Amino acid sequence: MKTTPIxxxxxxxxxxxxxxxxxxxxxxxxxxxxxxLIGPNGAGKTTLVSLISGSITPTTGDILxxxxxxxxxxxxxxxxxxxxxxxxxxxxxxxxxxxDNIAVGALFGTSTTAKALQTAREEAREWLELMELQxxxxxxxxxxGGPDRKRLExxxxxxxxxxxxxxxxxMAGLNHAEIDDVIEAIKKVRRxxxxxxxxxxxxxxxxxxSDRLLVLHHGQQIIEGKPEEVLEDPRxxxxxxxxxxx
Amino acid sequence: MTLRTKFVLALAATLVxxxxxxxxxxxxxxxxxxxxxxxxxxxxxxxxxxxxxxxSFGNSVFFGLGSYGTAIAMVQWQLPFGxxxxxxxxxxxxxxxxxxxxxxxLRGHYFAxxxxxLSQVMTAIVSNLEIAGRNIGLVLPLLNGDALFxxxxxxxxxxxxxxxxxxxxxxxxxxxxxxxxxEDAAASMGIDTTRYKVLAFALAGIFSxxxxxxxxxxxxxxxxxSAFDLSLNVKMIIMTVFxxxxxxxxxxxxxxxxxxxxETLSTEVSSVASLFFGMVIVAAVIFMPRxxxxxxxxxxxxxxRYFSENVRSHRL
Numbered sequence: 004m005k006t007t008p009i010x011x012x013x014x015x016x017x018x019x020x021x022x023x024x025x026x027x028x029x030x031x032x033x034x035x036x037x038x039x040l041i042g043p044n045g046a047g048k049t050t051l052v053s054l055i056s057g058s059i060t061p062t063t064g065d066i067l068x069x070x071x072x073x074x075x076x077x078x079x080x081x082x083x084x085x086x087x088x089x090x091x092x093x094x095x096x097x098x099x100x101x102x103d104n105i106a107v108g109a110l111f112g113t114s115t116t117a118k119a120l121q122t123a124r125e126e127a128r129e130w131l132e133l134m135e136l137q138x139x140x141x142x143x144x145x146x147x148g149g150p151d152r153k154r155l156e157x158x159x160x161x162x163x164x165x166x167x168x169x170x171x172x173x174m175a176g177l178n179h180a181e182i183d184d185v186i187e188a189i190k191k192v193r194r195x196x197x198x199x200x201x202x203x204x205x206x207x208x209x210x211x212x213s214d215r216l217l218v219l220h221h222g223q224q225i226i227e228g229k230p231e232e233v234l235e236d237p238r239x240x241x242x243x244x245x246x247x248x249x
Numbered sequence: 250m251t252l253r254t255k256f257v258l259a260l261a262a263t264l265v266x267x268x269x270x271x272x273x274x275x276x277x278x279x280x281x282x283x284x285x286x287x288x289x290x291x292x293x294x295x296x297x298x299x300x301x302x303x304x305s306f307g308n309s310v311f312f313g314l315g316s317y318g319t320a321i322a323m324v325q326w327q328l329p330f331g332x333x334x335x336x337x338x339x340x341x342x343x344x345x346x347x348x349x350x351x352x353x354x355l356r357g358h359y360f361a362x363x364x365x366x367l368s369q370v371m372t373a374i375v376s377n378l379e380i381a382g383r384n385i386g387l388v389l390p391l392l393n394g395d396a397l398f399x400x401x402x403x404x405x406x407x408x409x410x411x412x413x414x415x416x417x418x419x420x421x422x423x424x425x426x427x428x429x430x431x432e433d434a435a436a437s438m439g440i441d442t443t444r445y446k447v448l449a450f451a452l453a454g455i456f457s458x459x460x461x462x463x464x465x466x467x468x469x470x471x472x473x474x475s476a477f478d479l480s481l482n483v484k485m486i487i488m489t490v491f492x493x494x495x496x497x498x499x500x501x502x503x504x505x506x507x508x509x510x511x512e513t514l515s516t517e518v519s520s521v522a523s524l525f526f527g528m529v530i531v532a533a534v535i536f537m538p539r540x541x542x543x544x545x546x547x548x549x550x551x552x553x554r555y556f557s558e559n560v561r562s563h564r565l
Contacts, residue, residue, distance in 0.1 A: 056437055082439035090437075096430035107427050110420050111439035117420050163438055 007070045009034050009167050009198045010055070015064035017050055017222075024050040026222040027064070032167065037199040039213030039230065041206070043242055047222040048202045049091055052171045055200070056088045057081040068167070085113050087165030089156040091172040097145035101136055101155060102127055104144045105162045112163025130158040133191055150181040154188050167198045174205050186211055206234065218242065259410075259498070266403055270396035278395045280512055282467060285402035286460045287484060288504035291492070292409040293456035294485040299494030300413075300422060301449045302429025303353065307364035309482035310371050311454040314340040315461025316476045317375060320387040323466070325380055330392075334462040341458035345451035353446040356432070368477040375473040386472030389465060398467045405463065406501065409456040414497050425449055426495070487526060491533045493542025502541055535560060 008031035017025040025047040032038045042048050053059045055066060057078035066074050073081055087108075096104050105127035110118065131137055134154040139147060147155060153173050160168055170189065174182050182205060189212060193199060203209045209216060209230065216233040218226045220242040226233055233239055266285075270278050290312060297305045318337025322328040328336075352363045376384040416422035424445045427435040436442050465471045492503020507529065515522035536556045537544045548555050 058433065058437070078436040079439050079441050082437055088437050090434070094431045094434035094437075096427055096434065098430050099426065103423075107423060107435075107440075108438055110423055111427075113439070120418055120420065120423065123420075123423075159434075159438065 006034060008032055008067075009036075009069060010200070011067040011070075012055075013065045013067065015051075015054060015066065016062050017047075017054055017059065018062045023222050025054065025061075025219075028219070028222075028224050030217055030224065030227060032198050032200060034166075034198055035196050036215065037193055037201060037213050039209040039216045040200060040202045040219060041204070041209055041216065042219035045221075046219040048219055049171055050222075051219070052088060052169050052200070052202060055081075056086055056169055082111070082163065082165075083113055085164075085166035086169065087112070087160035087163045087167070088169040089153075089160055089171055089173055091175060093152055093156055095144035095147075095152065095155055095159070097143065099144055100141050101144055101147065102131060102140040104155060105130055105158045108159045108162030109164075113165060127158075127162055130161045133161075134158040134188055149177055150184050153177065153185050157188055157192060161192055161195070165197060167200070168192065170199060170201045170203075172202055172204060174203060174208055182208060210234070263403070263407060267400065270399050275395060278399050280508070282395065282399050282402050284505060284508040285399070285406050286464055287488065287508060288501045289402065289406045289409050289456055289460040290481070290485045291488040291500035291504045292406070292413055293453040293460070294482075295413060295489050295494060295496075295500045296416065296425075296456075297449050297453040298486065299489055299496070299500070300416060300425040300429060301446060303446065303450075304361045304486070305364050305450070305453070306361055306479065306482050307348070307352070307367045308453060308457050308485055309368045309477055309479055310344060311341045311457035312461035312464075312481060313368070313371055313375070313473075313477035314344055314454075315458030316465035316471045317381055317387075317461075318458065319462035319465050320389055320471050321380055323389055324382075324387050330462075330466055333466075334459065337462040338455055338458045341454040341461075342451050345454040346447060349447040349450040350443070353443070353450060365479070368479050368482070372473045372477045375477070381473075384473055386470060386476075389469045389471070391469050392466065395467075398463060401463055402460075405456065405459045410497065410501060412452070412456075417497050421445070421448070429495070484526075487530055487533075490538075490540060491529060493540025493544075496540065496542035499540050499542035506541070 011031040012028055015025060015028045016023065028051065030038070040048055040051065050059070054061050057076060061074065065072055068081070068084055068086065073084065076084070096107065102124060106120070106123040109126040110120070110123040131140060134157055136151060136154055136158060139151060144155060156173065173185060173189070177185060186208060193212070201209065201212050213230055216228065216230045217224055218233060218239050225238050225242065226236050269281060290308065293311065294305065294308050297303050297308070315337035318340040319330065319333035322333035322336045323330060348367065352360065355363050375381045381387065416425065424435070424440045427438070427440055428442050428445060432442055461476070488503040488507055489500040491507060492501065493499025511522045511525060514525055536559055538559060544555065551558065
């Protein structure tokens with residue numbers, strides 16, 4: 004017997020006018036699995052995340068979350084169902100304190116009962132501490148530096164108590180030391196047992212985090228499999244480095 | 250200052266204000282009514298503009314609908330004032346729901362422009378309605394009792410302020426603030442942004458309509474141009490921004506301070522008053538973009554640097 008995948012993508016395409024950003028993509032993520040998604044610039048990675056989180060609607064194809072189609076659900080309902088995301092261009096609530104940023108996740112997210120602000124702030128403390136942001140709790144979110152901002156994005160999304168987390172190029176703009184730092188933070192997220200879709204440019208990150216790898220190129224999936232096999236595949240090398248000249 | 254002392258101070262101020270008609274001269278009571286109504290309007294704008302971040306120019310429509318609802322019910326249907334007021338609020342809420350759904354899809358400047366047109370449209374519609382007295386307007390029954398209007402206005406302002414106090418510490422209010430700070434992120438965290446925005450718009454509509462209804466009965470005469478006057482909306486914005494958008498008491502303080510200064514100036518030289526409002530907008534936006542509330546909170550820590558920091562952070 005097969006378990007129902009947490010997320011299943013069936014023949015998904017997105018067309019912007021004449022441009023096909025995502026073309027007939029099929030994959031699924033099992034409960035507790037981390038799937039890495041790589042591809043060169045303009046491969047359609049962020050479009051795919053936006054399709055899953057609901058900020059844009061697909062041209063054709065279907066998205067199933069825990070076996071049920073969520074294609075027609077607006078973004079906020081997908082978040083309530085258990086899909087959390089971070090943004091490539093980070094979107095904190097700049098004027099709110101770091102703690103309150105996380106509290107928004109606890110207050111809304113997958114929690115359906117109206118809870119007091121106080122309760123939400125207490126719940127927010129858990130991820131505040133796990134992401135080592137406790138010294139910044141009362142600072143405004145726009146006063147945070149690079150890696151702290153990334154950890155805040157993770158904390159905000161995790162406070163929603165999602166079942167699936169979409170990480171859209173969390174590492175963008177970080178240096179090597181900071182990347183290692185944030186990888187550790189993501190490992191803490193994985194340890195909670197939720198499913199994760201990691202979209203990344205930096206191969207090192209993908210290697211260290213994903214159970215399985217999917218490569219997107221010009222909106223099409225070119226290969227799927229174990230990280231080490233995929234990264235050796237000539238098609239992937241070609242997509243990233245170009246064709247080897249004789 | 251703890252919340253408790255703030256609360257006691259606010260209560261004391263309210264009691265003093267409530268006692269005013271018994272010892273103040275009639276002109277001061279009249280000035281008081283106008284100021285309390287303006288403060289209520291500013292609080293209404295604070296909900297949609299200050300908390301939710303949608304710079305509405307449609308709030309003067311709520312005011313106008315409150316005025317006309319009350320006037321039509323009282324003049325055409327001979328209903329009591331209370332029923333008229335309720336009718337005005339109902340019109341205003343319906344308008345917020347019907348117009349809010351399409352208009353609140355627009356963001357930033359586009360929302361402001363769309364709402365800017367609303368009051369023009371309403372003036373045109375009302376000028377052609379027989380029941381609203383076409384472009385001549387309506388004359389309401391006379392009620393001599395400034396003290397009554399004063400207390401009523403104060404009660405509505407207290408109600409508006411208590412509502413905003415609740416908003417500022419509720420899940421609903423947190424949702425509105427999240428929308429203001431970043432709407433895409435708010436939606437991705439499970440906030441039903443459309444519903445929240447429309448509710449905020451309707452809530453703003455309720456208080457603006459109450460102010461409109463009281464104002465109409467007090468003035469006893471309304472016409473399309475003055476009921477849907479856009480400059481009233483501009484005043485709401487100035488007072489809220491001056492006092493502190495997104496704060497509980499800021500808009501009230503803003504309304505009181507600005508009304509007092511403008512009243513003093515207009516008794517001296519009338520043209521100075523309007524010039525003054527223009528200067529206040531420019532100065533407030535440059536030196537204290539987060540309003541009096543933020544200035545009071547931070548001035549003790551930063552001193553005069555507060556102003557230069559604001560100027561610098563906006564790269565002026």
